[in-house]
Structures are given as C-alpha cells and as structure tokens.
Amino acid sequence: MAWTGCVGHECVDTQAAGAYISQALATTAGRLYNLSFTAAENGGDPSEMTIFWNGALVTDVLNPANSTAPNGVTFTFNGLLATSTSTVLELHGRQDPAYLAFDNVSVTAAVPEPQSYAMLFAGLALMGFMARRRKS
DSSP: OEEEOOOSGGGTSSTTSSSEEEEEEEOOTTOEEEEEEEEEESSOSSEEEEEEETTEEEEEEESSSTTOTTTOEEEEEEEEEOOSSEEEEEEEEEESSSOEEEEEEEEEEOOOOHHHHHHHHHHHHHHHHHHHHHHO
8 A cells, every 4th residue: 555645736747756656567568458446535625646657647536535545446447558568657646635545556468358359250251251252
C-alpha cells in the first residue's frame, strides 16, 4: 500500500512530479495490458487521482473514492498498449487534507476475447477460399 497526503492539483497534474508511485514494468511491445488497483480515502472532497501509462495520461478522476477507507474502490483500465520492452506506470494522488491510498495494484497481459479468434479464423478461411478460387 502507498498513500499520499499531498494537497493541491500540482500533486497530480504532471508526469514524474508531485505525489506519485512509479514502477517500470517489463512488457512486450505491441501487447495490450490491463491495470487494476484499489483507491481509498479517509476524507471527503476535494481529492483527485491521475494515472500515466508509458508517458500518456490514462485518466484524471476527481473525488475517486471519498470516505471509503479502509476498503476503497476498485478501478480497472483495460487495453493499455505497451510500445516497448519497458513501460512506466505512475499512480498520482491527492486528498485535501487527509490521504488517498493505493493498494492491490495489478498489471496483467490482456487475453484476446473469443470474438477476436472468430474474426481471425473467418479471415483465414476467406483468404483460403480466395486462394483456392484463383488456382481454379
């Protein structure tokens, strides 16, 4: 668990600045990943969290989990694209004047849905049919 007592928008508005936790993750370029974590606060508004994935802002949420400590609220972001073999994840948070905590952070490779496989097989079948038709 990591928590911050940072006050003000400057805690969350810029990558690699303010109040944040960061981790460089080993990733596969071109692969999609899913991020899940729990955010909990022991106060009311104002509060804010921002998430950066590989330098890009994923979300900026005002008052994400007011007065939910200790259990918090689970957030999930799917389909985050890795562009290299190392991807930096940053979780920024502020809670004026109490705290915002992050816990149970999980990053997993996205598993293609069955519809994706069906489209792939349909495309391969169509290509096979067209190739066979050209030979005739």
